[in-house]
Amino acid sequence: MSQAEMDAVTIETPTGDSRILIGAGSLAELGRLVTERWPGARTAWLISDDAVQRAHGPAAAAALAAAGLTVNVFTVPAGEASKSLAEVGRLYDWMLGGNAGRSDLVVALGGGVVGDLAGFVAATCLRGLALIQVPTTLLAMVDSSVGGKTGVNHAAGKNLIGAFYQPPLVVVDPALLGTLPPRELAAGWAEVIKYGMIEGALPDPRPGERPLLPWLETDADDLVRLAEPATTAVIRRCIDLKARVVRVDPLEQGPRALLNYGHTAGHALEAVAGYGGLLHGEAVAIGMRAAAGIAATLDLCPSALVERQQALVRRFGLPERFAGPTPAELWPYMRRDKKATAGALRWVLPTAPGHVEIVRGVDEAVVDRALALVTTRDA
Ligand SMILES: NC(=O)c1ccc[n+]([C@@H]2O[C@H](COP(=O)([O-])OP(=O)(O)OC[C@H]3O[C@@H](n4cnc5c(N)ncnc54)[C@H](O)[C@@H]3O)[C@@H](O)[C@H]2O)c1
Numbered sequence: 494m495s496q497a498e499m500d501a502v503t504i505e506t507p508t509g510d511s512r513i514l515i516g517a518g519s520l521a522e523l524g525r526l527v528t529e530r531w532p533g534a535r536t537a538w539l540i541s542d543d544a545v546q547r548a549h550g551p552a553a554a555a556a557l558a559a560a561g562l563t564v565n566v567f568t569v570p571a572g573e574a575s576k577s578l579a580e581v582g583r584l585y586d587w588m589l590g591g592n593a594g595r596s597d598l599v600v601a602l603g604g605g606v607v608g609d610l611a612g613f614v615a616a617t618c619l620r621g622l623a624l625i626q627v628p629t630t631l632l633a634m635v636d637s638s639v640g641g642k643t644g645v646n647h648a649a650g651k652n653l654i655g656a657f658y659q660p661p662l663v664v665v666d667p668a669l670l671g672t673l674p675p676r677e678l679a680a681g682w683a684e685v686i687k688y689g690m691i692e693g694a695l696p697d698p699r700p701g702e703r704p705l706l707p708w709l710e711t712d713a714d715d716l717v718r719l720a721e722p723a724t725t726a727v728i729r730r731c732i733d734l735k736a737r738v739v740r741v742d743p744l745e746q747g748p749r750a751l752l753n754y755g756h757t758a759g760h761a762l763e764a765v766a767g768y769g770g771l772l773h774g775e776a777v778a779i780g781m782r783a784a785a786g787i788a789a790t791l792d793l794c795p796s797a798l799v800e801r802q803q804a805l806v807r808r809f810g811l812p813e814r815f816a817g818p819t820p821a822e823l824w825p826y827m828r829r830d831k832k833a834t835a836g837a838l839r840w841v842l843p844t845a846p847g848h849v850e851i852v853r854g855v856d857e858a859v860v861d862r863a864l865a866l867v868t869t870r871d872a
């Protein structure tokens with residue numbers, strides 16, 4: 494596969510540029526892509542988790558070695574618990590103990606956990622090393638590997654320690670999704686459906702382009718079985734949409750909030766459900782239903798659009814409810830959510846196919862009704 498056969502999306506920001514190459518089979522080109530970008534590099538520090546290492550580590554290491562790089566591999570336990578300062582410390586020990594130098598490279602091979610962790614290490618070790626993101630989950634491909642957010646968790650909360658650090662190179666190989674557990678894959682589709690719901694509200698719209706929402710409806714059968722070229726094309730669109738947002742809002746101060754559609758109630762459900770209860774994407778899917786419910790109650794959103802969203806959620810194997818928590822249990826988490834500025838929750842609500850608006854001051858009773866809808870057992 495030549496570079497010309499890969500799609501490229503480039504993000505230029507004041508703190509650095511990011512080039513994202515997308516193509517099924519591109520992992521085999523990793524070494525060449527890296528040495529083209531950094532001709533003087535000699536050593537790659539490949540960071541992964543145990544599941545990803547088993548599935549794709551040898552192929553990634555072989556591709557890097559074939560380009561003449563020395564490859565050192567570190568594997569962290571799979572799971573959110575690896576996004577910790579303790580793990581960051583172990584990675585510093587490994588790299589600095591192994592004489593890492595300023596011209597070395599950090600390769601993050603994995604989902605969002607590895608990407609956030611290795612990205613933070615790359616941002617801070619020796620005041621910043623070249624970073625290559627190789628996302629292996631659908632969520633990481635369409636979301637976390639793009640935009641430069643890195644970091645780890647703290648006892649006081651998720652993602653509280655981190656840095657914005659643009660990866661100069663991101664290599665997206667949708668073929669890697671073939672080994673992803675089905676539940677993780679579905680969770681990634683939730684973020685894709687989210688893009689379909691918000692696309693028209695994002696900066697830099699392209700009027701002639703095929704809208705994502707009906708596209709997902711038409712291609713759903715191909716997408717759920719990861720058929721090509723449908724899968725790569727949709728992933729590419731989502732990356733492009735995230736890039737349009739990051740270009741105008743690299744430090745997440747404004748329009749990036751639109752990407753939080755479904756995340757206000759979603760984050761609360763994720764927190765209440767606890768470890769293993771709900772995957773992030775599953776919580777977002779349920780959160781989108783809650784947001785659409787609020788919008789419908791406020792007469793902002795036609796019920797046909799709510800139903801279109803839910804049909805997609807079901808088609809991609811995602812849950813529509815999480816039975817158990819009461820609205821009262823969810824409120825503290827929603828208030829704590831990042832989008833709560835000056836005490837007023839900002840809801841991202843759907844208003845038309847592919848359109849959302851930010852609405853402040855939604856009546857709590859309206860929110861409670863929507864939360865009750867997604868937390869009661871199916872009748
Ligand atoms: N930086 C950002 O902008 C951003 C955005 C969204 C989410 N995040 C973060 O991303 C994290 C979640 O990421 P995630 O959903 O990718 O989860 P993850 O990284 O934990 O991966 C999910 C599971 O799938 C396994 N896996 C990954 N790729 C695989 C493959 N190709 N084959 C087989 N198994 C594979 C992993 O080992 C893990 O068990 C959270 O920590 C979240 O905070 C960051």
Ligand SMILES: [Zn+2]
Nearest residue numbers: 684756773777
């Ligand atoms: Zn998300």
